[in-house]
Amino acid sequence: MQDMGEALAVAMTLVLSGDGDLVEIVGLSLRVSLTATVAACAIGLPIGALVATNRFPGRGAVLVVMNALMGLPPVVVGLIVYLHLSRAGPLGFLGLLYTPAAMIIAQTILIAPIVAALSRQVIEDMHAEYADHFSSLCLTTRQTVQALLWDARYALLTVALAGFGRAVAEVGAVMIVGGNIDHLTRVMTTAIALETSKGDLPLALGLGIVLMILALGVNALVHSLRLTAVRQAYA
Amino acid sequence: MKPLRLAALLCAVSLPCAALADDILVQSTTSTANSGLYDHLLPIFAEATGIQVNVVAVGTGQAIRNARNCDGDVLLVHAKPAEEKFVADGFGASRTDLMYNDFIIVGPAADPAAVAGLDDIQPALEKIAAAQALFASRGDDSGTHKKEVSLWASTSVDPATASGDWYRETGSGMGATLNAGIGMGAYVMTDRATWISFKNKQDYKILVEGDADLFNQYGVIPVSAKKCPSVNVEGAQAFADWLLSDAGQAAIADYEVDGQQLFFPNAPD
Numbered sequence: 344m345q346d347m348g349e350a351l352a353v354a355m356t357l358v359l360s361g362d363g364d365l366v367e368i369v370g371l372s373l374r375v376s377l378t379a380t381v382a383a384c385a386i387g388l389p390i391g392a393l394v395a396t397n398r399f400p401g402r403g404a405v406l407v408v409m410n411a412l413m414g415l416p417p418v419v420v421g422l423i424v425y426l427h428l429s430r431a432g433p434l435g436f437l438g439l440l441y442t443p444a445a446m447i448i449a450q451t452i453l454i455a456p457i458v459a460a461l462s463r464q465v466i467e468d469m470h471a472e473y474a475d476h477f478s479s480l481c482l483t484t485r486q487t488v489q490a491l492l493w494d495a496r497y498a499l500l501t502v503a504l505a506g507f508g509r510a511v512a513e514v515g516a517v518m519i520v521g522g523n524i525d526h527l528t529r530v531m532t533t534a535i536a537l538e539t540s541k542g543d544l545p546l547a548l549g550l551g552i553v554l555m556i557l558a559l560g561v562n563a564l565v566h567s568l569r570l571t572a573v574r575q576a577y578a
Numbered sequence: 579m580k581p582l583r584l585a586a587l588l589c590a591v592s593l594p595c596a597a598l599a600d601d602i603l604v605q606s607t608t609s610t611a612n613s614g615l616y617d618h619l620l621p622i623f624a625e626a627t628g629i630q631v632n633v634v635a636v637g638t639g640q641a642i643r644n645a646r647n648c649d650g651d652v653l654l655v656h657a658k659p660a661e662e663k664f665v666a667d668g669f670g671a672s673r674t675d676l677m678y679n680d681f682i683i684v685g686p687a688a689d690p691a692a693v694a695g696l697d698d699i700q701p702a703l704e705k706i707a708a709a710q711a712l713f714a715s716r717g718d719d720s721g722t723h724k725k726e727v728s729l730w731a732s733t734s735v736d737p738a739t740a741s742g743d744w745y746r747e748t749g750s751g752m753g754a755t756l757n758a759g760i761g762m763g764a765y766v767m768t769d770r771a772t773w774i775s776f777k778n779k780q781d782y783k784i785l786v787e788g789d790a791d792l793f794n795q796y797g798v799i800p801v802s803a804k805k806c807p808s809v810n811v812e813g814a815q816a817f818a819d820w821l822l823s824d825a826g827q828a829a830i831a832d833y834e835v836d837g838q839q840l841f842f843p844n845a846p847d
Contacts, residue, residue, distance in 0.1 A: 429647040430647055430808050441634060543777040
C-alpha cells in the first residue's frame with residue numbers, strides 16, 4: 344500500500360504545482376466529456392420523453408433495447424466510430440479521426456442511451472402522476488413532453504451527471520478514436536493508461552485521484568446551482 | 579445526412595477540429611513512445627523544420643493496420659517482414675532501417691527455470707518450458723509478439739499447447755504485459771528500451787541477453803500517396819529524411835535513460 348501514499352503525494356504535488364501539461368489534459372477531458380454530455384442530452388432527453396409518454400406497438404422491445412444499450416462497451420463504440428471516421432471509412436473525408444471531435448462523437452454515442460433510458464424512467468413515473476391532469480387540459484404531445492421535461496429537470500440533472508460520469512471515466516473509446524496524442528487528444532483516462540503501461544503506478548494513481556477530484560468538482564458545482572435554483576423558486 | 583450535421587456541429591464547438599495541414603501523424607510502436615524517445619526527438623525536429631509531429635503509439639500490428647486505412651503519414655515499427663509486405667502491397671513509399679536495440683528476457687530474482695546468465699535464447703526458452711515456469715506473452719500481434727513467436731518456432735516447444743497453463747497470453751501492450759508478468763512472477767520477453775525506462779520493476783532482472791537472434795530492428799516508412807491521397811507527402815518525407823540524416827541519427831544516439839543508450843542508429847549511408 345506504499346503506492347497509495349506515494350500516489351496521494353503525487354496528486355497533491357500535481358494539483359498544487361498547476362503543471363501546464365496537466366491543466367491542458369484536464370481541460371480537454373472536461374471539454375470533451377461536457378460537450379458529449381450536452382449532445383447526449385439533446386438526443387437522449389427527447390427520445391426518453393417520447394417513449395415515456397407514448398404507447399405504441401413494440402414499445403416493450405424498445406425499452407429492453409434502450410436499457411441494454413446502457414451497457415454498450417466503450418471499446419466497441421470506439422471501434423465502430425473508428426471504422427466510420429477512418430480515412431478508409433465512409434466519413435473519412437471529414438478528417439475527424441484523432442481529433443477531439445471524434446472523441447466527442449464516441450462519448451456521445453456511449454452515453455446517449457444512458458440519458459434516454461434513465462430519463463424515460465424518470466419521466467414515465469412523473470407522467471403517471473400527471474396523466475389525468477394533462478388529458479383534462481387536452482395538451483398536445485409536444486406540450487406534454489415540454490411540461491414533463493421542465494418539471495423533472497432536477498431529476499434529469501442527475502441523469503445528465505450519470506452520463507457525464509460514464510463519459511469522463513471511460514478510456515476504451517477515446518483511446519481508439521483519439522489516439523492519446525500528446526497536446527492534441529490526451530485526456531485524463533488515456534494519460535492514466537499510458538503511465539500504467541510505463542510502470543509509473545504512483546503517477547497513474549495520482550492522475551486518477553485528480554480525475555476523481557475533477558468529477559467531484561463538477562458534481563458539487565451542479566449541486567450548488569440546483570440549490571440556488573430551488574431557493575429562488577421558493578423565495 | 580444527420581451524422582454529418584452532428585459532426586459539423588461538434589466540429590464548430592470544439593476547435594481545433596482537424597489537425598493542421600502542416601502536421602504529420604506517425605503510427606508508431608509503443609516502445610519508442612513509452613521510453614520517451616519521441617519527447618527527445620520531436621522538439622529537435624520541430625525546431626529544424628517547423629513541422630508538428632503527432633504520435634499514435636500502438637502495437638506494431640495495429641499501427642500497420644491503421645496505416646493501411648490511411649490513418650497516418652509515417653509508419654515507425656519493428657517487424658521487418660510485415661513492413662516489407664506493407665511496402666510491397668503499395669501502402670508504403672519505401673522502407674529504411676532506422677535504428678536497433680535488442681530483446682531481453684526478464685524474470686523474478688528467484689529464477690525458477692534457472693535461465694540467468696544464458697546468452698542463447700533457444701535453450702533458455704526450452705528450460706522455461708521444461709520447468710513449466712510461467713511465461714507472459716504479449717499475444718497481440720505486435721512486433722515483439724511476432725518476434726517471440728518466431729523464437730519459440732526455432733525451439734522444440736510449441737507454447738500454444740500450454741496457453742492458459744504456464745504460457746499466459748495477455749493480449750495487451752508491453753507495459754501492461756510487464757505489469758501482469760511481474761504480478762504473477764512470470765518470465766517476460768521485452769525490448770530493452772521499454773525495460774530500462776519501465777518504473778515498476780520490483781525484484782525483476784534481465785536474465786537472458788546477448789543472443790544475435792534477439793536483435794531488434796526498427797524501420798521507418800512514409801505512407802504512399804498512391805494508396806492514400808490524404809497523406810501529407812512532404813511532411814512525411816521530411817520526417818523520414820530527417821530521422822535518417824546525420825542530425826537525426828545523432829539525436830537518436832544521444833537519447834539516454836539512467837545513463838544507458840536505448841536505441842542505436844543504423845540508417846544506411
